[in-house]
Amino acid sequence: MSKYPKQLTSAHKRFLADLFPGEDCILTPEGMAPFSADASLERAMPWAVVRPKGREQIEELLRWADTERMPIYTRARGTGRVGNAVPSLGGVVVSVLKMDSVLEVDPVDSVAVTQPGVITSELQAECARHNLYYPPDPASVKISSIGGNVSTCAGGLKAVKYGVTRDWVLGLESVLPGGRVLRTGGRSHKDVVGLDLTRLFVGSNGKLGIITEVIVKLIPMPEASISLLAGFSNLHSSLEGARAVFQSGVLPAACEFMDRITLQAVREAGGDIPLAASAEAALLFKLEGTEEGVAAEVRQLSAALKSVNPVSMEMGRGAEEERIWSVRRGISPAAFRIKPTKIAEDISVPRSQVATAVERAHAIGGNHGLTVLCFGHLGDGNIHVNIMHDGDIPSEVEAAHKAKNEIFRLAVDLGGTISGEHGTGLTKASFVPKQLTALEMELMASIKASFDPHAIMNPGKGW
Amino acid sequence: MSKYPKQLTSAHKRFLADLFPGEDCILTPEGMAPFSADASLERAMPWAVVRPKGREQIEELLRWADTERMPIYTRARGTGRVGNAVPSLGGVVVSVLKMDSVLEVDPVDSVAVTQPGVITSELQAECARHNLYYPPDPASVKISSIGGNVSTCAGGLKAVKYGVTRDWVLGLESVLPGGRVLRTGGRSHKDVVGLDLTRLFVGSNGKLGIITEVIVKLIPMPEASISLLAGFSNLHSSLEGARAVFQSGVLPAACEFMDRITLQAVREAGGDIPLAASAEAALLFKLEGTEEGVAAEVRQLSAALKSVNPVSMEMGRGAEEERIWSVRRGISPAAFRIKPTKIAEDISVPRSQVATAVERAHAIGGNHGLTVLCFGHLGDGNIHVNIMHDGDIPSEVEAAHKAKNEIFRLAVDLGGTISGEHGTGLTKASFVPKQLTALEMELMASIKASFDPHAIMNPGKGW
Incomplete structure (x- = not known):
């Protein structure tokens, strides 16, 4: 009962x-x-x-x-x-x-204080007015809220340089079951008094309490940004290229990759993408810093990439930067030209395992007669795996779910995680025990009970 | 009993x-x-x-x-x-x-796997051999261990740009009371499955279990580094200078400050410091990045500082960089020329409250007939407060402890914390309830009991 x-x-x-x-x-x-x-x-x-x-x-x-x-x-x-x-x-x-006010942006303290319902890009815009920067940028940044971002520990494109939401939250006000108000952390950038309840709340997916106020850390707005799209003859040389870039000492703000099937889909959708027709894999970099620093990084990055013979390299800054990113933004609409339904997963693996993960994901799709697109945040090993199928054909739905299951197993087998960004919620709840140990789950349940003894907060979900 | x-x-x-x-x-x-x-x-x-x-x-x-x-x-x-x-x-x-091996530095995964007993600077040196960088650098980096750094969530000079130890730990292996082995996180740079037990362990001060293996994230080694020491006629103009720097868009790797009393102590110790004799406050910056980027940042930073009329500015790179930092390194020995004993506290406050905190700390010292030196990590609002006294004179010891108590109260009153780096251990245990609420302490106790039901891990300490 x-x-x-x-x-x-x-x-x-x-x-x-x-x-x-x-x-x-x-x-x-x-x-x-x-x-x-x-x-x-x-x-x-x-x-x-x-x-x-x-x-x-x-x-x-x-x-x-x-x-x-x-x-x-x-x-x-x-x-x-x-x-x-x-x-x-x-x-x-x-x-x-309805709790959607940015309460304060303080340039001296270098913090913003905000209610949870504020859209993250609006928070960023408010910070930008003070020449301040809140770096986390999940793909949903223009439609998702800071409260949701904190609850899910949202990641995004720029995590490779700036980390994820967790790394930017300094303090939280929350209400716990029973109506107890919990204030943790604050406006100090450093604080080591007590267990880190603030970061425990980040990514807790509404299972501990309701966040009512968020204090985030800000940094000065980078002066310049430049993006670069490089095409490669195959996945392996693109990954070699990424290795060469990191080895050269450049830390890009974003380092995205797209596999052959993803590029093919974008091309077939008719997009005018600044990439050689022969490219069967692509890397997309964004660099941020001073004008001179970014220019120097572009030189280093280009030299590193040239060592693995890219088939094309296109650079863009200012208005031209948008054009470079069109290929990335074109993926989602293009994918639906393959099949009307997608299962969009977001496994993450150690960076050295990305090639293996992509190849095996393709093979898993192939075994089930399905097309699988892989792209995403290479810098973090965070791969968006889109399993395309037709939701009206029961056999395809079944095949897609089997493929998903196998892809989760693959991620765990490669030392990775079944979710780098999205969380587990309902759709992955049953897969959580594949990744977490019984001891981890026991500790998490016990910690949750400290906050929510009657388990009223977001019940029925995976971790 | x-x-x-x-x-x-x-x-x-x-x-x-x-x-x-x-x-x-x-x-x-x-x-x-x-x-x-x-x-x-x-x-x-x-x-x-x-x-x-x-x-x-x-x-x-x-x-x-x-x-x-x-x-x-x-x-x-x-x-x-x-x-x-x-x-x-x-x-x-x-x-x-005796568990002091760096087990692996993996340039592709961009991680290091290490046992807890490795000295942090040795871990950094091992990473540097692969052109990789582990940025956290507590002042003790050459003598403290990575296990200790994780246990205390060590901060350091470069936290303003790179964050603290917490931001670099991807995974932990620990043993809990009862001999249960807990593995959390891993080599994936992103992971949002479950509550964040990894970061809960960071800064838990040996109260949850024994850390046996640490996986840290690495980034490419910055190509260049340059430091700049600026003198100001008073504390307020130095803080104005720091504001101008952050406002100009520069994010220094380190941003240290020293107050009048600290500079006076260093000068009296006879150090040859590259600072105008008239300087009554100083800022010390370190910039890291590409050669060109660092040069551009130095120009921006210098321009920003000039707007508040510094009395001197000295820059150093390479071997000369060491000379710039001599003033900072001279503080500790110089302090002991004032009095043989110090209470070294490390409050942290919102950055806007640093001037108030320093002035009030001086006044508190004055009221007790003691000299108080303030210096530290301005970028984080993390102030090292040294209360100098003679440990052999009971009245001075008593006065120093009263002053310490008042300085902790001050930090909390200013919206800050009684510890930005050191933790609370024994010496601050009784002050913890001044900062944490009863609800926070209750939750922390309950979480601890999940890991350590019989309270055998590091008992008798503050949080």
């Missing part, structure tokens, strides 16, 4: 409607429908959706929810790819989108 | 001597004395010292220790400043110095 309620009672509904007046409490199916899904194919209807305007309402909500054993699903922009925000066991969805 | 044994029984001693043959088990007072203290003034004799050669011995030790409720104090080079490695309740000191 579930420990959770089976539905909302009228007393529950009254409580929620009182606490969240007017449109801030949604109880109708048509009103709740937009809150039932994220960017995965998962979907489940909540029993209620509430939209707090501030922390105090969340405190009262979580006091009530803890007593009532009510499942709570925190949600921001719903851009997650693994169903993590989907209210799979029923319960209350808490949308933090 | 303590839950711990009061001493070792002969059965205990036999067990330890069997598990750690010959010189690897030390039971004599003269043999154990060197393991009784760290770089603080704290001291306590252990009941035994053991020196494992590998993980298997540690597994067996912690199975036994958990059953026997035996306090376990992990120790590496003993360079800590807060008594964290001191066996204050008696028990067994575990020295990891």
Whole structure:
């Protein structure tokens, strides 16, 4: 028997409607429908959706929810790819989108203080007005929120130089089940007093509490940026090229790769891409720094790449930089020309295993009669694996899921992880024990119980 | 009544001597004395010292220790400043110095795998042979170990650009009480599966388990480095200078400051320092990158500093760079010319509060008739506060401790932390509740209990 309620009672509904007046409490199916899904194919209807305007309402909500054993699903922009925000066991969805103010950008402290519902690119724009830089840039940066980014420990293109969201969070204010307010860290850039609860919260996927305020570290805005797209005759020489670049002493802000099948898809979609027709693999670099520093890095990087005979090299800065990135941005629409449905996974492996991972992923796809595109963040060994299939053909759906399963096993076998960025949520929940040991899972469960003894926070998900 | 044994029984001693043959088990007072203290003034004799050669011995030790409720104090080079490695309740000191191999430096994966007893600068040298860089550099880098650095989340000079130890640890192997082996993270640069146990271990000060292997992330070695020492007529204009530098878009690898009293001490010690005699505050910058990039940053930085009229600016690269840093290295010996004893604290505050913190720290010293030197990592707001006094004069010792107490209160009042680098150990244990909330401490205790249910790991210390 579930420990959770089976539905909302009228007393529950009254409580929620009182606490969240007017449109801030949604109880109708048509009103709740937009809150039932994220960017995965998962979907489940909540029993209620509430939209707090501030922390105090969340405190009262979580006091009530803890007593009532009510499942709570925190949600921001719903851009997650693994169903993590989907209210799979029923319960209350808490949308933090009304808490969407950048509270402060302080150039002297070099921090920003923000509510969770702010779109990350808007936070970045606000920082840029002070010539300050918040580097993490998940692909969703223009549509996802900083609260969601912190909850998932979002990665992105520039992690190779700047690290992931975890590396930029200095402090958090959160509300825990029972309505307890937890403040960790602060505006100090260094702090070693106590266990690191701040970073424990980063990437905890809404399973410990609701984040109500975030303090991030900022750095001066780099003066210049330049991008370079290099084509290679095959995957191996592209990876050799990347090795040569890192060995030459250059640390690019981004180092992306695209495999043959990805390039073919982009070409067939008719994009005008600045890449030789003979290229069967490509690397895409972005360099950031001073004007002179970036120019020097371009020279070093070009020299390093030339040692492995690229078939083309195109560089772009300013408006031209966008053109260089068109190939990368063209992948997603192009993929859907192959098949109407994709399973988009994001395994990560040690950098030396990228070639093996890509080749075996292709072979796994081939064995199941499916096309598999591999591209992504080579600098981190983070490979986006798109398994293309037709969601209306049951045999293809089955084959795609088998392929996915095998690709996860492959990632773990190569010393990697089943997720570098997306998390596990619903879609990968059953694969988590393939990667984590029983001891890790036991410790995580025990830590979670310290924060959420009645397991009301985002239940039913993988880690 | 303590839950711990009061001493070792002969059965205990036999067990330890069997598990750690010959010189690897030390039971004599003269043999154990060197393991009784760290770089603080704290001291306590252990009941035994053991020196494992590998993980298997540690597994067996912690199975036994958990059953026997035996306090376990992990120790590496003993360079800590807060008594964290001191066996204050008696028990067994575990020295990891025989586990001192760099197991692997992998240029393709861009990681190093190391045992905990390796001296950090030796790890860095090993990486440098592959043109790779492990950036964290605590002041103790030439004498402290990577295991100790991970345990304390060591900071250092270059944190302003590169972050602290936490930001570089990708994976850990540890042994928990009961002999359970915990492996977290790995060689993937990105991993978001599960709660972040790896970073929870970083900075946990030996209170969760014994770290037996560390995987760190590496980046390409910067090509060039240049340092610049600027003198200012007063503290405020030096801080204005630092603001101007960050505002100009330069992110230095290091940004140190020294106050008037510190400079006076260094000058009186007769050092030939490249700084105008009229300077009453100084900033010390280090820039790292490509040759051209560093040259451009020096130009930007100099221009920014000139806007606040420094009284001197000296630059150094190569062999000359050492000369620039002589002033910084001269502080510690110079301080002891003022008084024979120091309390060296390391508060951290939001960067905007540094001037206030320094001025108030001086005033606090003055009120107690003591000289207080302030210097340190301005870029992080991390201020080393040295309270000079004579340890043989009880009234001065008392005054110094009162001043320390007031300085901790000051740090917390300014939104900062009582420790940016050193941790709390024994010397700051009683101050921890001034900074952490009851909820934070409750959560930390509960998390610790998940790893160490019988509280055998480093008992008797602050967080």
